[in-house]
Amino acid sequence: MNISFHGADRGVTGSCHMISCAGKNILIDCGMYQGGHELDEENSEPFGFDPAAMDYVLLTHAHLDHCGRLPLLVKRGFRGEIITTAASRALSRIVMMDAAGLQEDEARYHARKNKRHGEQNDVEPLYTTLDALNTLEYFGRSAKYGTPLAIAPGISATFLDAGHILGSASILLELTEGKKHRTVAFSGDLGNAGRKLLHDPVPPLHADVVVMETTYGDRLHRSLPESITELYQAINDALQRGGNVIIPTFALERTQELLFYMREGIEQGELPRSMQVFLDSPMAISATEIFKHYPDCYKKTTAALFHAGDDPFNLPGLHFTRETAQSMAINNVNGGAVIMAGSGMCTGGRVRHHLKHNLWRKDSSVIFVGFAAEGTLARLIIDGVPKVRIFGEEIAVKAKIYTINGFSAHADRDELLAWHRHIKPERTFLVHGEEAVMQSFASHLKNTEVYMPIRNQVFAL
Numbered sequence: 001m002n003i004s005f006h007g008a009d010r011g012v013t014g015s016c017h018m019i020s021c022a023g024k025n026i027l028i029d030c031g032m033y034q035g036g037h038e039l040d041e042e043n044s045e046p047f048g049f050d051p052a053a054m055d056y057v058l059l060t061h062a063h064l065d066h067c068g069r070l071p072l073l074v075k076r077g078f079r080g081e082i083i084t085t086a087a088s089r090a091l092s093r094i095v096m097m098d099a100a101g102l103q104e105d106e107a108r109y110h111a112r113k114n115k116r117h118g119e120q121n122d123v124e125p126l127y128t129t130l131d132a133l134n135t136l137e138y139f140g141r142s143a144k145y146g147t148p149l150a151i152a153p154g155i156s157a158t159f160l161d162a163g164h165i166l167g168s169a170s171i172l173l174e175l176t177e178g179k180k181h182r183t184v185a186f187s188g189d190l191g192n193a194g195r196k197l198l199h200d201p202v203p204p205l206h207a208d209v210v211v212m213e214t215t216y217g218d219r220l221h222r223s224l225p226e227s228i229t230e231l232y233q234a235i236n237d238a239l240q241r242g243g244n245v246i247i248p249t250f251a252l253e254r255t256q257e258l259l260f261y262m263r264e265g266i267e268q269g270e271l272p273r274s275m276q277v278f279l280d281s282p283m284a285i286s287a288t289e290i291f292k293h294y295p296d297c298y299k300k301t302t303a304a305l306f307h308a309g310d311d312p313f314n315l316p317g318l319h320f321t322r323e324t325a326q327s328m329a330i331n332n333v334n335g336g337a338v339i340m341a342g343s344g345m346c347t348g349g350r351v352r353h354h355l356k357h358n359l360w361r362k363d364s365s366v367i368f369v370g371f372a373a374e375g376t377l378a379r380l381i382i383d384g385v386p387k388v389r390i391f392g393e394e395i396a397v398k399a400k401i402y403t404i405n406g407f408s409a410h411a412d413r414d415e416l417l418a419w420h421r422h423i424k425p426e427r428t429f430l431v432h433g434e435e436a437v438m439q440s441f442a443s444h445l446k447n448t449e450v451y452m453p454i455r456n457q458v459f460a461l
């Protein structure tokens, strides 16, 4: 009985862990590395295991850094079963399709560049739309929160609501091999408690071993009410100054939460009813549709809105711009627009166009509402660099920059510690965090052996 680590090792992205038990190999997540070119290359490296030898993938949630290498896994020979919640299955479909499209675009771009340099070699995308479609064939049983699922003899998995995004789960594995019995809890990404949309994270009662995320393991978030007030102030301030407001969004959850709070703001008179909001992300538009199909994943008050036929994600001046031509037309709007576009870390997507058109303007604002990994464009701007490069052009950073952390879909240090205290594990493996953050978090853990595994490291359970 072993556990091994194949991603999100002393870094936030690329989650991929493996359990070997009773003759079966089970992956927990198979996510993509994000941020910077070196990380792009890491995605195409060998997994550190034979994909064809994997029997199952248990997927904690549909974020790219957790499901983004699934199509590559299938391309390289995986023929087992992928198990996740119904909502995660629906969301991961659009996430993988979107990622495949980006990979294809990028390969075409590099191939053209090679040709301009007089080289003829084609560039193969990491995976194609066809690979992503093939991957959908391997999604098997759907997991229900709180109901143990018999995966294989000696292996059962219970998905517990992680409160991070729609459909997200922590996974408790109960493993038996011969006389040996172990329980292992994977946190997945943990959300924060007390939000209006999603349920609070549900910790397992106990586990011998814990594998947990540490994204915000060294800091505390400002409270949600304060963050909502901050958001309203930032938007009002920018609108008064006559510029546009760019909000780089994560298509899943953050977008829908922001729409929810903006709608509340308008209803409460905190935001102008005339405010024009552009949701300029095909993926976020599709995700918002999916969110409407799972009203019972939400807290009662929000579910009640859905059941009453209200759409809590709709506001008076909301425009969905799915087509490229519609997106480009937003460039002609000089002021008064709130533009939400992906990607959240500004590593790709339409937000880069909007940043190019607005970042150099003193009267515009950029509001960051989520985590930005090291090396990403978002992180550079947050860290205060005077100039950035976008599409080969140097752009001055003159817009007003806000970072509002209270909307984070991740638990902060104290919430992570509370989750851990509840479980009382003998051993704790820290993943999904920058190394310095992990070190800081580890210093707060009591009565447990703490490990910070490196890539492809194997431990006996």
Ligand code: ZN
Residues within 6 Å of the ligand: 061, 063, 066, 164, 189
């Ligand atoms: Zn996540």
